[in-house]
Amino acid sequence: MWQAFGPEIWIVGGPVVTAAAGFHYPTRMTVIRLGGSDLVIWSPVALTPQLRGEVEALGRVRYLVAPNSLHDSFIADWHRAFPTAQVLVAPGLRGKRPDLGFGADLGNAPVAGWAGEIEVEPVRGNRITTEVVAFHRPSGTVIFTDLLQQFPPGWFKGWRALVARLDLMVGDEPSVPRKFRVAFSDRRAARAALLRILAWRADKVIMAHGTPVTRGGHALLKRAFGWLGKW
Structure with a gap:
């Protein structure tokens, strides 16, 4: 399902995938159309003939992005479909x-x-992955992948629901999961990166696993990363 998220930016839902220990994750990619109709596909979801046709109707796929080492499952399929696209990775x-x-x-x-x-x-400085965060200036949108998450109530069942709650994957607003917090071996590097991200003063926030934020994004990010120190 496509959703326009601002001028020249869309989010597209993909199928649910199964990760380690049977945890199910929804998937979402972001499509940005640059001047000249070149497209950036950020964290591609599973490619289907229908999705390919919808993407091609928007413009030319010029860039395929894997923003961290956990979101590379479908990028090879996209590159086979669009061999002239440049693959950019974290x-x-x-x-x-x-x-x-x-x-x-x-x-x-x-x-x-x-x-x-x-x-x-x-x-940088995280033992799980280095995530690249993007800022789409025309729409005022900052794009996260896994560093921010917010699963809806009831998404996980049984013991997985307990683990998700303890890991801060569910809550009233998007948060940094506990496993990522403890995996930061270099908090100075993380804080420096977040200071630069906060300087963008984004109003909207997209993440792969959570409800997109349409207003107040800058304040949300300050709250979500408050554990790194006062901003």
Whole structure:
């Protein structure tokens, strides 16, 4: 299901996937259309013929992005469908996926084709993954993947519901799961990255696993990352 999220940005829901220990996760990707109709596919979901046709109707798929090492499952399928697209990945993913024809690691240098439209910031220092966060300037939207989560009440059942609650995966608003908090071995690096993200002063927030935030995004991020220190 497609949802317009602002000028030249859409979110698209994909199928539910099963992760470790039988936890089920919804999937969501973000599609951004740059000037000139080039498309950025951020964290691609499973590609179907219908989805391919809908994407092609918007423009030319120019960039495929795996924003962390946990969201690379479908990117090879997309690259086979769109072989001229540039594959951009989070730092650390290159070693995991030598099968992919990489364009560049995100965050090492600005992406020339995104100037003035998309900025990125890698959040380093986490033992689970390095996540690249993006800011779509025309819509005022910051895009997270796994560092922010908010599953709806009742999504998990039985012992998984208890684990999800203890892990801060469910709550009144999006939060950083406890497993990611304790995995930050370099909180100074994380705090420096978050200061740069907060400087964007985003009004809206997208995440892969949670209800999108349509207003008050900057204040939400300050609350969600308050455990790193006062902002």
